[in-house]
Amino acid sequence: MRKTVRVCTPRYLQIGEGSVSCLPDILSAIGKISSPLIITDKTMVELGHVAKVQSALINQGIACGIFDETVPDPTDEVVLAALSKLEAGKHDCVIGVGGGSPIDTAKAVAVMSRYSRDIFDYRPPAEFNEPGLPMIAVPTTAGTGSEVTHHTVLVHAATREKISCRGEAFVPTAAIVDYDFTLSKPKRLTADNALDTLTHGIEAYISQKRSMYSDRMALDCMRLVGKLLDRAYADGGDREAREGLMFAATLGGLAFSNASICLVHAMSRPLGGLFHVPHGLSNAMLLPMVTEFSLESATPRYADCGRAIGFASTGDDDQTAARKLVQGLYAYNKNLEVPSIEAFGIDRREFENALGQMAEDALRSGAPNLNPRVPTKDEIIDLYRQAWSTAS
Ligand SMILES: [Fe+2]
DSSP: OOSOOOOOOOSEEEESTTGGGGHHHHHHHHOOOOOEEEEOOHHHHHTTHHHHHHHHHHTTTOOOEEEOOOOSSOBHHHHHHHHHHHHHTTOOEEEEEESHHHHHHHHHHHHHTTSOOOGGGGOTTOOOOSOOSOEEEEESSSSOOGGGOSEEEEEOTTTOOEEEEESGGGSOSEEEEOGGGGGGOOHHHHHHHHHHHHHHHHHHHHOTTOOHHHHHHHHHHHHHHHHHHHHHHHOTTOHHHHHHHHHHHHHHHHHHHTSOOOHHHHHHHHHHHHHOOOHHHHHHHHHHHHHHHHGGGSHHHHHHHHHHHTSSOTTSOHHHHHHHHHHHHHHHHHHTTOOOHHHHTOOHHHHHHHHHHHHHHHHHTSGGGGSSSOOOHHHHHHHHHHHHHOOO
8 A cells, every 4th residue: 555646637527428518618628729639430430429529519619630540459550640640630639539449549649749659668667747739538438447547558560569658648638428428338348348447446456556545446436337237238228327337437547547457457458469359358358367366465455345346245254255256256257248268269379379478468567566466477377378268
């Protein structure tokens, strides 16, 4: 537990149904913004989410440009393409609209417009703190928490190495947290995003960089997911569940951004970078076994997690509550149909050949050192092998 903590958040958080209509007010509060560039992907355009953001701007006489070529696991190439469009259009602000990837791309564009454009300059422990261009995050999924975090994850296009870029420069200037966008999301995405949120809450709470602040955010994040995930999965139109999960995602982002992620995320990123497993899903595939591996090194903390989610009761002692957490996480994966790595369709030989590199990439991220139980390379490889055939 840290004795002091410097909390870093967006200057404005506009939360609740219909928040997107407040976008022009936010732009005027930030300063003289006259020409934003929306950074998004083609799915957001097709779903009408971009039109919704655009019409909020047009209603107030603000014209904007659109870059809709972001990709899952955003690469440095895509960021450079967006930067060219930004400069050609003389835009003075970026608005990231979408899930984690468009928002992470927008954050990288805002920062790289001021700093280096070479992705390798952003490898940890490098940190960038002076703000770049003003950046507004408009999340359309309830998961990554990217709208409030001081990280952005980029992939080097040639080597597929995932790099977690860090620093206060990556915190959006403002975030619009409007759960209306999530009502159209399918079951798979709903579950994966919520399990990503839950992983943020758990990892922030057991992180060696936790603080009184991150603990509160993390516990409330876990409580909301535990209470509402099943409801949103069963009925995507359950507005109360959607609202709660959207807020949980923001709380989870505040928690881990002001503490850290740990071993689950460290191991999850190489699965995304090399095998294109969606981020929330790769976390979900690993969460039960990594929790089991770490349990004895922080039993009381994991017990709190079990009680917050609702897997354990306040009457359970720590050993029981921690054990119920692991059982509950396996049960989530079963009920929410999370596949094993094998069932996802990855080739066994390619997976085996990549294990050494994945373990090294995980260790290089630094996050395993903040886990309650710090793993060796061989232990990480063992955990990947456990997750190969077991998700539930
Ligand atoms: Fe995550």
